[in-house]
């Protein structure tokens with residue numbers, strides 16, 4: 298397949314692995330890139346900008362294909378030196394960045410001067426148009442289905458993607474709810490130039506997380522995600538385990554939610570430990586509704602080639618025959 302995304306990013310297949318806290322290490326990013334997609338290292342998973350430089354070097358040892366770094370600018374419990382991470386990205390020599398969370402405008406001059414292409418991930422059309430206006434090269438349109446932060450508008454990709462196709466001039470990726478060839482074909486049909494996946498790539502051989510997490514997601518249905526932090530207007534879609542249920546119960550109490558009341562449940566360090574030791578009720582982890590479509594743990598190469606093959610078959614066989 299050739300799309301504006303494959304052309305602009307210099308990749309073989311229009312499939313991108315979105316940044317994922319604690320999951321986006323060199324092992325996964327390089328596996329995705331080696332399989333012809335675009336792998337992304339998650340900048341803030343590295344404890345320091347220096348560690349990020351080393352992680353990029355490690356990824357470069359594992360692939361000679363393009364890969365990117367994600368810079369997520371969101372409220373965090375511990376303050377983050379974003380400028381230093383942005384500078385480390387430039388110093389690392391990586392040529393593609395995925396930004397998310399907040400308007401990336403303050404970082405664009407730095408990235409542009411270094412010849413870095415910027416993919417901004419947004420959850421609304423107004424933010425996508427803003428990203429185009431300030432000079433981003435591409436956007437990822439993240440629908441309400443997505444894992445992580447879907448925003449507060451609750452608009453699904455069935456609406457967001459055709460709107461993006463009507464209004465944007467720059468290429469865009471469909472993100473949130475994608476996991477198979479039907480999804481890729483549908484995304485292309487709705488005007489996207491490719492897909493961005495998080496949850497589906499968590500459940501691959503190369504994802505550096507405990508097997509229990511992957512297996513639980515294989516067993517899960519589309520009903521197994523939960524929206525937390527709604528009351529704080531910082532909504533996150535996570536896997537519906539006992540901890541997510543406790544957070545929702547606290548948020549459902551009368552009156553305003555105080556973050557202090559849930560902080561002990563949602564600490565990032567617990568999510569990281571959960572990924573390492575496979576104790577599924579230790580903390581929370583991001584997961585999208587697409588868990589309902591996941592029923593195996595393939596390698597990234599198997600997954601990407603299956604998705605592309607399925608989509609090509611749908612386009613050139615099923616859809617073609619409908620026209621004839």
Ligand SMILES: Cc1cc2nc3c(=O)[nH]c(=O)nc-3n(C[C@H](O)[C@H](O)[C@H](O)COP(=O)(O)O)c2cc1C
Pocket residue numbers: 314315316317318320339367369396397398418439442443444445446472473474475493494495496497499582583584585586587
């Ligand atoms: C475990 C996990 C962690 C994530 N962490 C981040 C992150 O740190 N920054 C970010 O921009 N997106 C993050 N995301 C969102 C993904 O990059 C992607 O936008 C999302 O997963 C797409 O929806 P999908 O899961 O339905 O494919 C995360 C997703 C998952 C599953």
